[in-house]
Amino acid sequence: MRFSKETLITGFAIFSLFFGAGNLILPPYLGYLAGTNWLWVSLGFCLSAVLIPLLGIFAHARLQGSMLDFGNKIHPVFSIIFCVLVYLVAITLPAPRTASVTYEMAIQPYFEVSSLTSSAVYFGLVLLFALNRSRLLNALGKYLTPLLLLILTTIICIAIFAELPPATASQLESPLTSGLLEGYQTFDAIGAIVIGAVVIISLNLVNTESHQIKRNLMIKAGSLAGLGLLTIYLGLIYVGSLYVNQTVTDSRTDLLSFLSYDTLGSGGRILLSILVSLACFTTAVGIVTGTSDFIKGLFKNSQRAYIITAILASALGVLIGQTGVAYIIAVAVPALSFIYPLVIVLILLNLFSDRFVSSLIFRLVALVTIVFSIPDFLVSFNAENYQGRFSWIPFSDYGVGWILPVVITFIIGKIIEHFIDESKTSKPEN
Known part of the structure; x- marks a missing residue:
């Protein structure tokens, strides 16, 4: 499969929009708990965090519309309610979590800055990107994603070739289903139908090609992003399993900090700070942009509605982000248990x-x-x-x-x- 420059840029952009806080902090800890059963836990995690999101992009490529198209065959009213719930979950859970993770891992250890100030600056930049959305895919695909992949690959490769004691048995009773349910916490199935809509609108702003050409572009770019996610997840889970005998921690963020320090030395934490900031920021931009696009569509493509939504979503991210990573993850579990199955089912049905x-x-x-x-x-x-x-x-x-x-x-x-x-x-x- 040959990739054009536009396909590569779009694929990198999709990857960066997917790869946020959960995608970074969840896999190593999952591998840490899985130990020698890291392959089984990887299978479950990649089913819900790679395959389903990838199919979501493919469904968008077929529909070439908005997220409303995912539920319209049930009933237009149902579709609106479903979309409102999904976007509400997106702006109240994964978006604020990106700010919390950035503060706890990239700001708090080095600067005497309050969480409120950090989140305000963070979502101010998110808002700036969202309001300049015509340049979104180009900026993400050309600059942010390659840097993100370079840092991640460096950490994974050094850890793999390090001399570490053999991993011990799993702490998980059911590694496969544990990996599957932990994949829910990446929000990537929800991200697929949110991000897919962002990509379609962004492509339409700069691309006047036919429906079929844009469909093929999205499929190729989505496949490239899916391959990137699969590779990084397998690497992070495996690295986490290697460190099962090295440290005992109940914190996902602490484990990631330990890994970066052990592989890259004192400079590793600085690189990790950059990595966390990039991963979280790109996802937050995608969520705020997608939510604003949806509300804009409901109000007859009103640019005012887009701007107001982007501002409100950013403000909400600042406020909820003050609760911390652990609290947001705990609150997310019930919400995801209810909405995630419906998202997965609608993705699968819309492929046909x-x-x-x-x-x-x-x-x-x-x-x-x-x-x-x-x-x-x-x-x-x-x-x-x-x-x-x-x-x-x-x-x-x-x-x-x-x-x-x-x-x-x-x-x-x-x-x-x-x-x-x-x-x-x-x-x-x-």
Whole structure:
């Protein structure tokens, strides 16, 4: 597969929009917990943090519209509610988390600056990029992503070739599902449908090519970004597993700081600070831009609505960012347990043509997804009171009780459609 300059720039931009705080701090700690089972945990993590997001970009490439298109086949009102929920989650959880991670790892250790001041400057720059969105893909793809990849690759390569004791057994009871659920915390499935819309609008601003050419461009660029994510995740998880006997920590950020110091020396922490700032910043820009694009579309492409939304989203990021990384991750678990399955299902359904997946299938599968996500939501929200009550649902103990009901519903829906089509064709003409 040959990549043009535009494809490379767009692919790097998609990678940088995806690669934020969670993508950086979660994989090493996951490997640290997995130990010798790092491959199993990598498989689960990459399913939810690479494959599903990549399919989300492919779905956007097919639709070539806005995020509203993901739910329109269910009902336009449902689509608006779904989009509002997704963007609300995006601007209240992953966006503020990027500011918190940046402060805890890149600002607080070196400067006597308050979290509020740091977040204000941070989201001020995010707002500046969001308001100059016509240059967004070019800036991210040409400059920020290559620097990000260079620092990450350096840390991974030095750690891999270091002389370390053999890793011990996993601390995780189920490495595969642990990796899958930890992948939720990257927000990348949500990021795919938010970022995909940003990429489409950005391409339309500078590219007047046909629908098919832009579709092929997005597929190639998305594949390149997915390959980059896969490589970096595998490297970070593996490196984390190598350090399982080196240190004991309950903090994801502390482990990452330890890794950077051990591989790159005293200068490693400075490089890590740059890395964290870049990774977090690009994701925050994507979220604020995507949310502003959505509201602009609801208000008949009003530029005023775009600017007001960007300002409010940035202000909200400053305020929520004061709560800290650990608190934001804890709050995110219940929210993701409910919304993530629906996002995944809508991504998968929108990959198929309208002839294969009808509105009936969309409605049935979405309804069952919502119903069977509620038990996982209740358990994650209040595990002590609800643990064991939903054990009759297959895989519910692993936090993915929605999967089998959704698959069965899809099959039943196709069978119903088959009989409906047969009955129509068998009716004699008057």
